[in-house]
Amino acid sequence: MDEVSARRQITHWLSQDIARMVMLQTVARVAAQTGDELWLAAGFVRNLVWDRLYRETALPLNDLDVIYFGQHNLLSQYDRQLELQLGAIAGELPWSVKNQARMHVRNGDRPYHSVLDAMSFWPERQTAVAVRLNANNELELISAFGFACLFDGGISHNIKRERQLFLQRIAGKGWLDTYPGLSVECM
Template identity: 45%
Template structure:
């Protein structure tokens, strides 16, 4: 999605984070969720300063990785490269176990189970310097300032997240869609 890539390229922190993650060469590896979503919502709310990131979600898909604690090593490596961020790394190939789902087929399939459709958006930097931006449900609702419940997850989980994260306060033009 060109609009998201343009926003990313104007954000030094996000460009640096993408550069750090690219150095790891993880399989199907993206920066996801609030890293992209919040940037779009900030832009649409005409914020002059980006909303601080509570954490930076790094997702990848490696079916050959059997150590469920490997993410801690990756988080440590990223913290050395960019200590100002709170890195949260997860191999989506094994997250189905925690979530009680059937095995996910790939990164986009895993994202299709996330509680809000607009959170299921991610970006990565490719070796040629270009960016690859994906979304499990497309980009339209994200740019329409919606927070949409994903029926694959309980409504209570969605409602708790919307409330606890103060999205409707931080971005008052958002509207929830059930």
């Protein structure tokens, strides 16, 4: 599948997924209140595609990774404050907020310059995707490695991360059991 078709398909699936749209609206509401550019990332998009391709029924999300790039406040307490704001609207959901402007410290990388730059260091290429509702209430998608890789049947190692971490994540997340159509693609 080419990039344009992949983006179009993901956008269509998201727009048809009532639960995910409510989650996106919740994040957009908090973003409007705080002025932060908040994105729902990682499994939010990746699992949607893999559920559609490899499962008869979708799995519930075990966490909702909300990311942003905010050099104005690098304290983890601010992430917690955003989680509380999200929880005040939709408290039953497992919100996990991380400011990508400080994640380079935890990961031992050079400082990141943006959300997209930070995502380019994530262990799997298929995980480095995010979506938000923009100011016009339209779905906006970004990816560090493109969207077509989500449809190619593989889990690809990002060479910016140790291969062992990549393999540990595959085993720990159980992706090959959960999505039997997937295979590991080591680069």
